[in-house]
Structure formats: C-alpha cells, structure tokens
Amino acid sequence: MVRQGAPSVPSLIICDQSGTELFDPGAAGRLEHRMALLAKAGDTVVVRERVPEFEQYLGDYLGIRDVSFVEAEPRDADSVARQLRVNPKLASLLGEALPDGTALTVQSYLTNGYTWHLAKALADCRQTPVSVAGPTSRASKHANDKLWFWSVVRTLTGKDSTPPTLYAFGPAAAAAKVARFARDFSSVVVKAPSSAGGRGNLRFQSAQLEKMRLTEIRDVIEQRLRAVGWRGTYPILIGVWESGITASPSAQMWLPKKDEGLPQILGLFEQRVEGSRGRFSGAQPAILPDDIAQEFLAEAAIIGALLQRIGYFGACSLDAVIRETPNRRSELHWVECNGRWSGVSIPLAAARRFRGDDTQNGLLIVQDIFPELKPIGTRALLDLLDELAFRSRASEEGIVIVSPPNRAADVSLNVMALAKTQPRAAEMVEELRRRLGLGAA
Structure with missing residues (x-):
C-alpha cells in the first residue's frame, strides 16, 4: 500500500535534481548531497556520485551515522527514481541497502510521477507499506510552474501582487510580448516556467531591443533559451525584470x-541573487518592515492553504521581491514557488535539527561558485575550517559543510554558518573566505 505522509520509519532519500526543467547532470555539481543532511540512522541515501570524504564528515562532525549510501548512474540524465525501478543492478543494490520487513518512506528532492511509481514498485516487492513524503504528481507540477503560480496568486491576492507577466504560446507571440514590455520598462525577462536556480531566466535590456525587428527578437530568444537546454516547449513566461x-x-x-x-x-529569509539570470547564491534571515512582513506572512499562508487543497504535502518555499515605487511606497510582488526542497529549506531543516526552532538569527547560507579557487575536497576544507567547523552536540557555533565542494575547475562552496548573532555568523564566513584566499564578500 502506498500513501502520502512522513511516518517515523526508515527513509529512502533520493537526492536527484533531474525533475527540474533544464537540468544538466554535468553542471549540477555536488549540490545533490545536501539532502543527506536530512538523513537519520537506518536511512538510505541515493546520489549520482558518492563522495566518501563527505559521508565520513556527516558522521564524524554532524552525528549523521548508520546511513547507507547507494550510487546511481552518474552519467545517466534519466530520473534516479526511474533508474532504481528499471535498472536491475541498481534495484539489487537498493534492495541490499534497505532494511528488511519494515515500512518505508520515500523522500525526494523533487517529488514527481517517477517517485510515486518507485514507491508502488517497492510496496509490491517488499509487501510493506510505503509512504511518499511529498506532494501528489499533479500538485508538484503545478507548484513548480511559474505561469500557474502567477495566475493563482493574482486570483488569491490581487492582480497587482505579481510583476507584470504574460504567457507566450509560440515564438512570434514571445517576440511581440517582449517588444511590448520593452516599450514601457527598462528590462524584460523570459523564463522557462519550471526551471530552477535562475537557469532558465533570460534578461534583456530594453535599450538593446529598440532597433531590433520582431523576427530578430524571436531568433535571439530561441537561441538563448536553447543555449541553456530548452527543448522548444511552450508556453513560456514573459515578464518585467523590476527595478527598485x-x-x-x-x-x-x-x-x-x-x-x-x-x-x-x-522562517522568513532574504535571498542573495546574482548575475543577469538572478542565480541563487545564499540566504540569511530577513528583516522586513512590520507592515510588509505581516502582509507577506498572511499571503504566504493563503497561498500555502491553496497548495494543500490541491494535494501538496511537504517542504516548499515561496519567493517574492519588495519593490520601492517612485513615491517611496513598498510593494510586495510574488515571483515563484519552489515545490521541492531547496538551497534554503535543506540547511534550515539541518539547523533546526542542531539548534531547535531558534533559526531566525545567527544563520547564514552560502552557495556560490569561485572560479579563482583551486580544486579542494571535503577533508582539505575541514582542515582550513579547523576550529570554525561545527560539531553536533559539541559546538554552540560553527560552519556546517552543506554539500561537498566540486573538485573541478569552478569550485563550488556550499556552507552554513551557525552563531548566536547574525554579525557573528557573517564574521565566520568572512574568516573562511580569508583562509580560502578570497576577497571580502
């Protein structure tokens, strides 16, 4: 029997990010390993590529022990949940890793149809109850669709509660709508509706579009979308990249x-985004004016209740921007829903595990790429951290390695500083940057 829920039984944690649109296994790096921070004794974690140094770190420093790791096919772009169901070798490895005769919970980075199909196959094979700690396939698809979110939020909270946004159902319509927005706004954005992390966001400066014909705008849009892996599916989102x-x-x-x-x-977090695509690079607890904070929290609860009604269960996050108008009034505009675990929700869950509910102060997440760094592994990063490294049950503050750094040309750094105050968390991150030979943030 398969049901939705998260009972206190051993979990199969699937770290795969392939359910997000424009996913590229080669560019994903090692961020998938973040999900291992959710594991507890008796759980099984599936990654595309194992990193033994990081697995050792989880036990030695964070107390995440007695966890089994299974490696999927790292070069196969197919969903890992599907691999586990149809690949006999992987199915056998999984069967050996899972505890015998017990109920099981399947928890994926992003829950989709492949997750539910795997849960059904496991329930049939094991003859034990299997739960899925995530939304229904339909709810997941809707929650991660920026166009669906835009339409629903306008209905729930008013037509002015999002940035100006339009659908485009084909290349000619996309070009015409980009040109239309470019006449009235300084920047326009084109988005693949279900992409994540800013990968499918294309920003256009309106001044660059002024002298272009619609056919030229059409070609540029398609060329730039295809360059990031888009496969020509419509509709796409055309919106305003807001100023202020x-x-x-x-x-x-x-x-x-x-x-x-x-x-x-x-928690309410301020996200740091960088570059023309608005790439996520970190977060910390947000400090908003009381009136905006109250509006934000009230509307988030309304949107969350709708997601519940359509079958959503589990972690999700709602992203917005605060814009200052020319008359100095603050406006709240909703941008998207992340209907999955994320670069904030996973570290936040780990912080709550280590510190309880006290996570609205003294927490700083870094998730960035540093081309200037030489390749570095988890062990070498721990040596650099030295006394700054957080140890579960032994530290009041410190830096947690959220996912292993890439040992490649562009080194990724994904860490979380935990401290009693926000300035102290920032101070620890700056000290780590100094030890790595990086300049101030």
Missing part, C-alpha cells in the same frame, strides 16, 4: 496534509 528592488524574501514552509493542520511558516 529592496529585498528578495522567501517564506520557508512545511505544508501538512490538508486535514492535518494549517501551513507552517518555518
């Missing part, structure tokens, strides 16, 4: 099943 942004808050939420409680807002 003063904050980029995100509501980190846990949504119980609709008959088990109201939406829970676990």
Whole structure:
C-alpha cells in the first residue's frame, strides 16, 4: 500500500535534481548531497556520485551515522527514481541497502510521477507499506510552474501582487510580448516556467531591443533559451525584470496534509541573487518592515492553504521581491514557488535539527561558485575550517559543510554558518573566505 505522509520509519532519500526543467547532470555539481543532511540512522541515501570524504564528515562532525549510501548512474540524465525501478543492478543494490520487513518512506528532492511509481514498485516487492513524503504528481507540477503560480496568486491576492507577466504560446507571440514590455520598462525577462536556480531566466535590456525587428527578437530568444537546454516547449513566461528592488524574501514552509493542520511558516529569509539570470547564491534571515512582513506572512499562508487543497504535502518555499515605487511606497510582488526542497529549506531543516526552532538569527547560507579557487575536497576544507567547523552536540557555533565542494575547475562552496548573532555568523564566513584566499564578500 502506498500513501502520502512522513511516518517515523526508515527513509529512502533520493537526492536527484533531474525533475527540474533544464537540468544538466554535468553542471549540477555536488549540490545533490545536501539532502543527506536530512538523513537519520537506518536511512538510505541515493546520489549520482558518492563522495566518501563527505559521508565520513556527516558522521564524524554532524552525528549523521548508520546511513547507507547507494550510487546511481552518474552519467545517466534519466530520473534516479526511474533508474532504481528499471535498472536491475541498481534495484539489487537498493534492495541490499534497505532494511528488511519494515515500512518505508520515500523522500525526494523533487517529488514527481517517477517517485510515486518507485514507491508502488517497492510496496509490491517488499509487501510493506510505503509512504511518499511529498506532494501528489499533479500538485508538484503545478507548484513548480511559474505561469500557474502567477495566475493563482493574482486570483488569491490581487492582480497587482505579481510583476507584470504574460504567457507566450509560440515564438512570434514571445517576440511581440517582449517588444511590448520593452516599450514601457527598462528590462524584460523570459523564463522557462519550471526551471530552477535562475537557469532558465533570460534578461534583456530594453535599450538593446529598440532597433531590433520582431523576427530578430524571436531568433535571439530561441537561441538563448536553447543555449541553456530548452527543448522548444511552450508556453513560456514573459515578464518585467523590476527595478527598485529592496529585498528578495522567501517564506520557508512545511505544508501538512490538508486535514492535518494549517501551513507552517518555518522562517522568513532574504535571498542573495546574482548575475543577469538572478542565480541563487545564499540566504540569511530577513528583516522586513512590520507592515510588509505581516502582509507577506498572511499571503504566504493563503497561498500555502491553496497548495494543500490541491494535494501538496511537504517542504516548499515561496519567493517574492519588495519593490520601492517612485513615491517611496513598498510593494510586495510574488515571483515563484519552489515545490521541492531547496538551497534554503535543506540547511534550515539541518539547523533546526542542531539548534531547535531558534533559526531566525545567527544563520547564514552560502552557495556560490569561485572560479579563482583551486580544486579542494571535503577533508582539505575541514582542515582550513579547523576550529570554525561545527560539531553536533559539541559546538554552540560553527560552519556546517552543506554539500561537498566540486573538485573541478569552478569550485563550488556550499556552507552554513551557525552563531548566536547574525554579525557573528557573517564574521565566520568572512574568516573562511580569508583562509580560502578570497576577497571580502
């Protein structure tokens, strides 16, 4: 029997990010390993490529022990959940890793149809109950679709509660709508509706479009979208890249099943985004004016309740921007829903595990790429951290390695500083940057 929920039984944690649109296994690096921070004794974690140094770190420093790791096919772009179901070798490895005769929970980075099919196959094979700690396939698809989110939010909270946005159902319509926005706004954005992390965001300066014919705009849009892996599917989103942004808050939420409680807002975080695509590079607890914070939290609860009604269960986050108008009034505009675990919700869950509910102060997440760094492994990073490294049950503060750094040309750094105060968390991150030979942030 397969059901939705998260009972206290051993979990199969699938770290795969392939359900997001424009996913590229080669460019994903080692961020998938973040999900291992959710593991507990008796759980099984599936990654595309094992990193033994990081697995050792989890046990030695964070107390995450007695966890089994299974390696999927690293070069196969197919969903890992599907691989586990149809690949006999992987299915055998998984069967050996999972505990015998017990109920099981399947928890994926992004829950989709492949997750539910795997849960059904496991239930049939093991003859034990299997739960899925995530939304229904339909709810997951809707929640991660920026166009669906835009339409729903306007209905729930008013037509002015999002940036100006339009659908485009083909290349000619996309060009015409980009040109239309370019006449009235300084920047226009084109988005693949279900992409993540800014990968499918294309920003156009309106001044560059002024002298272009519609056919030229059409060609540029398609060329740039295809360059990031887009496969020609419509509709796409055409919107305004707003100016006057003063904050980029995100509501980190846990949504119980609709008959088990109201939406829970676990934290309000300010996201750091960089570059023309708005790439996520970190977060910290947000500080907003009281009136905006109240509006933000109230509307987040309304949106969360709708997601519950359509079958959403589990972690999700709602992203917005705060814009200052020419008359100095602050406007809240909703941008998207991340209907999955994320670069904020996973570290936040780990922080709550280590510190309880005290996570709205003294927490700083870094997720960035540093081409100037030489390749470095988990062990070498720990040597650099030295006394700064957080140790579960032994430290009041310190830096947690959220995912192993890439040992490649562009070194990724994904860490979380935990401290009693926000300035102290920032101070620890700056000290790590100094030890790595990086300049001030």
